[in-house]
Amino acid sequence: MTKFLHRKGLPSYLFPSIVPYLRYVKFQENSRKNRRESMLFLEHSPCLTGGIGAKAENLLVSPSHLNSLGVEMVTLPRGGDFTAHEPGQIVGYLHIDLKKRNLSLGDFLRVLNQSLVVSIKETWGLTVEENPKAPGLYTTEEPKRKLVSEGIFAKSYFTSFGFALNGLNNLSTFSLINPCGAKSEDMTSLLRLGKDKDFPKKRREFVEIFTKTFIDLLP
Numbered sequence: 108m109t110k111f112l113h114r115k116g117l118p119s120y121l122f123p124s125i126v127p128y129l130r131y132v133k134f135q136e137n138s139r140k141n142r143r144e145s146m147l148f149l150e151h152s153p154c155l156t157g158g159i160g161a162k163a164e165n166l167l168v169s170p171s172h173l174n175s176l177g178v179e180m181v182t183l184p185r186g187g188d189f190t191a192h193e194p195g196q197i198v199g200y201l202h203i204d205l206k207k208r209n210l211s212l213g214d215f216l217r218v219l220n221q222s223l224v225v226s227i228k229e230t231w232g233l234t235v236e237e238n239p240k241a242p243g244l245y246t247t248e249e250p251k252r253k254l255v256s257e258g259i260f261a262k263s264y265f266t267s268f269g270f271a272l273n274g275l276n277n278l279s280t281f282s283l284i285n286p287c288g289a290k291s292e293d294m295t296s297l298l299r300l301g302k303d304k305d306f307p308k309k310r311r312e313f314v315e316i317f318t319k320t321f322i323d324l325l326p
Contacts, residue, residue, distance in 0.1 A: 109311075111318045115325055117203075119318040121311065122149040125194060128156070128181055135267040138202045142265055146321070147200040148314045151192040153280045154179035158187035158258055165189050165285040178280060185260035185268045187242060189284040195276035195298075197310055199269045199317065206264035208326045215266060216259065218324045220244065223255060223270065226317035230309055231302045241287060252295035256287065272313075273297065275306055 111119040126149045138145065155166070155178060165188055173180055192198065205215060220237060223244055227233050235244040235254055244255035257270045273296035281291040297303050 111315060114322050117144050117146065117322055117325070119146040119314070119322075120148065121314050122147065125150055125152050127152065128154045128179060128192065131200065132181070132183070135200065135202060139262065139265045139267060142204050142207070143202070144204055145202050146318060147202075149198055149200075150194050150196050151198060152179070152194065153177065154181060154192050155189055155280065155284060156181045156183050156185075156192070156258075157189045158183055158185045161188045162288065165288055166283070167285065168283050173283070176283075178283065183258075183260070183268070184262075185258040187256075187258040188287045190256045190258065190271065190286050191278075191280035191284060192271060193276035193278070193280045195274050195296075197272040197274050197313060199272070199314075201259075201266055201269045201321075203266045203325075204264065205261065205266065210326055212259075212261050212266075215261075218321060219257070219259075219270070222317050222321040222324060223272075225320050226313050227254070227272070229316050230313040231297060231300075233300065233302065241289060243287065246295060246300070252299075253286070253289070253293055254295055254297075254300075274310065275303055 109121040128151050227235050234247045236247050238245050242257045243253050245251045245253050255272045258268050260268045275298050278294050281294050
């Protein structure tokens with residue numbers, strides 16, 4: 108595990124190995140209980156997660172088929188519909204005390220998206236933008252595809268969950284769902300965009316830039 112910046116009382120960690128999804132859920136619950144801020148960057152084994160807005164018709168296979176594939180299914184209290192995690196993603200989890208920082212949820216989301224736009228541009232030379240009709244960040248060149256999925260949960264003025272940037276993952280797990288109510292064909296990755304060169308180095312660079320940008324933008 109690599110520790111990055113620790114400014115404004117906010118430590119940031121990059122995990123070198125795959126972290127089971129439910130292990131993270133336990134961590135974020137403990138973080139909220141103790142109002143302990145942090146940012147984590149990691150990847151998960153194949154799993155599907157469904158938020159409070161998840162619609163049954165957007166899960167395209169049966170639970171038994173998921174079991175046969177070794178894909179875990181987790182229901183969560185975050186916003187959003189179904190999304191997928193696979194090795195090769197960059198998953199960022201943000202645990203921020205909004206009350207302590209006098210920060211509204213809207214301002215937090217603006218800081219998050221601005222930090223992602225800046226760090227993706229500086230690391231890979233890609234321009235991404237928000238879609239007013241759907242959460243996440245999309246490539247700006249046609250055909251526009253979703254590169255970053257987002258799902259934030261804020262309870263007691265404390266945030267958890269975060270974003271997943273598709274890196275070297277082949278997006279096969281996304282074919283099991285309509286991700287965030289859209290089509291799996293609408294997803295893309297750095298691999299599909301031809302931006303997979305020197306990925307371990309670029310992954311670290313992205314985390315460093317994102318962390319610095321995000322912390323600098325916080326109150």
